[in-house]
Amino acid sequence: MTVAKLSPRLAVLALLLAAPLQAAAQTRDTLTIGMAQATGTFHPNIESMLAKSYILGFTRRPLTAHGPDWRPVCLGCDSFPTLENGQVARETTPDGKPGMHVTWRLREDLRWGDGRPVTAEDLRFAWEAGRAFETGFGGAEFYRSAYEFLSDGPRSVTLRFDKLSFDAGSAGNFEPLPAHIDRAIWEADRRNYRSRTAYDTDTANPGLWNGPYRIAAVQPGAGVTLERNESWAGPAPAFRRINIRVVENSAALEAQLLAGQLDMIAGELGLSLDQAIALERRSRNRFRFEYRTGLVWEHLDLRLDNPILSDVRIRQALMLAIDRPRIVQSLFDGRQPIAATAIHPDDPMIDKALAPWPFDPARAATLLEEAGWRPGPDGIRRNAEGTRLALDLQTTAGNRSRETVLQVIQGMWRATGVEARIANQPPRVLFGETLSQRRFQGAVLFAWISSPENVPRSTLHSDEIPTAARNWSGQNYPGYSNPEMDALLEALPQELDAEKRRPMWSRLQAMTHRDLPAIPLWHRAEPHVWPQWLDGIRPTGNMSPSSLWVTDWRVR
């Protein structure tokens, strides 16, 4: 058989083989994403949910966000407000207090999906609705502080604040709301606006969306369908349609990915870390995996008014007795960075000189001896009065990963002569009562979610210790009280100069590292699973979801 005779047959064969590939390429104008959480309301200012934030990343443009490098960037505005560019300025409030004003200039090409431009009136509506408490917007503190709205044109907005705050330029959750659709609904019944907003009664209305995509259909509890926003003037996104499917059971989520029903799993709220590691081992070549350290940090809150835990030497000994590198290596394949404090490794204010506490059982034993706790006949230490060194150790029942970690910690503490009694509770009981009303007596393993340069006032200031008289508000569950820390937490937000804030942040980290109101464990990693043919996704590891940069996503 000659080459000439063979080639037509080869050509036919090649065509036949290529047909499925061509079909696949043609169908890649649609992307199907799986995520593990359903969303309730789609209103950007009512209730804070990761799933909603991820979907709104495709469909809305906030004024600002934090990029993958953790620097603040303008998305809906022209330039990020700073002291240097004059868009932030100190001033005195009418009642003589130090205040400030911040100016944002809206991007000229920003339009709602029905073609109307996004204007200052949309921000005025958001500000008015946020200031009216009965509307029920989140971020009440921001709106309470922003006492005056000024605008000298359809694209310029200035807010005057009655206090100084270094992060006011980020705008919190102050972002344009479509006044031409929702203002009349809000004005008709402010108290019930949250249940009547067009975001929930007419979700597929293009006029609600100003991002690269718009929500075209909603299947409550099951997912949403996004289509290109025809009025979007920025770079065109690669996909004609994006389907977001909610699969709350992570085993089912993985099965749908393997069966080809899903193209990718959102790292922001998808597979658990152990599941992703196992999946990567099984199907390394089929998908791409990226592990990005997120904002969630796991820790043990300690009840500081427990007589045992009020002694800082005991807290330090408990810290030294936990072999965190071994736990992270054996349970999480070494993919979660050990935490020195609550500050995220990518946070610009992290003090890199501060090393995480080591695993040092000998030093832990010395500290316990110094504190008067000596080994008893059963190996558990006792003090001079014969009291056993015993603590309750709790976490959320049903969270397999945390339950395992707790058992390992229990064993490690036992080896140092500390008895830990595990008493796990359902999340609703643990968070709804035990923690929030400070009914725990020992240590509780749970996680907080942070944000870049997030001043931890609510968890460390003595005014934030929950009590019945304060309606149990505040998150200082350990009961940490330190006048120096209180002063620092009050001064930090008011310092507008980043370089002057840096030593303050270092001091704050040094104090929490020494005093250990909470034992830091690790920063949780988010496993992102993408198909080999998808490029351009950049997980941020912060509260700005990767979906905000969907116009960078490309088929390889």
Place this chain on the structure above:
Amino acid sequence: MLRMIAWRLPQIVATLVILSLAAWLAIGAMPGDPISLAMMADPRLGPADIERMRALHGLDQPLIARWWAWASGVLHGEFGYSRLFARPAAEVLWPALRGSLALLGAALAIAATLGIAAGMLAALRPRWRAPVDAVALVSQALPSFWLGILLIILFAVTLGWLPAGGTPDSGSAVEAARFLILPVATLAIAHLAAYARHTAAAMAEVLRAPWITAARARGAPESRIAFRHALPNAAVPLLSILALDAGALVSGALITETVFARPGMGKLLTDAVMGNDHNLALLALLLVAGTTLLATLAADLAQRALDPRLGRDG
């Protein structure tokens, strides 16, 4: 029969009222109300904010007053607003109900048909008794979640013949049926055993009755004996199982819905109770309870129609 209906209907209404109150109080007594969740999400909420939010959501009122307000609304056709889904509760309920009816309706129809056929076979042909018992035993012993995962691995992941779960993007009936095959098979296999064993036992008992022997002596063919004489009499206990399964039709199948990521009443009810969504939880509970009670009444009426002796004592 009319007397029975007149007697049972007020009982059903009273049961539903008591149930709604008990469920309302039980959910309300669970720790962690919506404001506690809001406090966790927004640490800057101060004591005054929390007090105002409690008043705004009516949470400063006693539980019994809140139930009364809810019940008054229901009497006027207002089922309230779902906190979890940010939509009217009734609007959230219907898609889940449709999903459960399709899933469980198909599964129970298949389970009942195959189960009754297998039970009859075992009763009429004794040599089939052991294989039918074995199949029933295996189907009863298989946990739904395990069977579901097994079917997914085989038919969706390995062979790629069927979807692993979820719901179709298009409204095509064929596509909808493809998505139903695995979850329906999982549920049908689990339910099949009860029908097979009960049918076999009831048929075996009826087939020993003197009037069946008399029918055989008169020369009646076996098929006529089985379908005209034995099955209607053996069906009386099966109606009770069917009535209970009718409740399951609307209460959903939590495990199967979860494994196959299908929206349905089981998942909805669990989420509503755990998420402190009173309006949705109550509406779903009442629907399930009401359907079960009405189906039980219908089964009782059918049993009396099949066996008039049951009605003689009143």
